[in-house]
Amino acid sequence: MDCSLIHIGSCFSEPVYFDDGKNMFLAAGKQAKPYHVSALVHWKIPYLLTAGHQIDPKDYRPATSVNQMDKIVHKESLDDVEELESL
Numbered sequence: 577m578d579c580s581l582i583h584i585g586s587c588f589s590e591p592v593y594f595d596d597g598k599n600m601f602l603a604a605g606k607q608a609k610p611y612h613v614s615a616l617v618h619w620k621i622p623y624l625l626t627a628g629h630q631i632d633p634k635d636y637r638p639a640t641s642v643n644q645m646d647k648i649v650h651k652e653s654l655d656d657v658e659e660l661e662s663l
Contacts (some may be wrong), residue, residue, distance in 0.1 A: 577624050579616045582608055587636065590628025597625055605636035633647060 577592075592602040601624055602608055609617050615621075 579621050579623055579650060581630070582613060582616060582624070584608055584610055584613055585633075587631055587633040587637065588624050588626050588628045589627065589631050591627075592624050592626040594621065595623060605631075605638065607633050638641060 582602075583591075586602075587605060587607045590600065591600050591604045591634060593599060594601055602612060
């Protein structure tokens with residue numbers, strides 16, 4: 577994506593990365609701040625990478641992956657938790 581598309585308030589459905597594809601520039605659902613735009617100009621970054629698309633920040637809804645579903649604690653599983661000893 578051409579960096580000229582990034583302006584204050586820009587928001588994307590997926591994280592935005594620098595051209596190395598490892599270092600994140602902007603998290604999904606977060607709006608670009610003035611310092612984000614300044615950094616692009618100051619560091620002369622020509623493009624960024626994202627698998628997402630530009631969205632309105634109020635429309636951002638994070639996806640729940642199968643891996644995240646495994647981390648959800650169900651009330652029934654809390655019944656089996658042992659009491660901790662007081663210190």
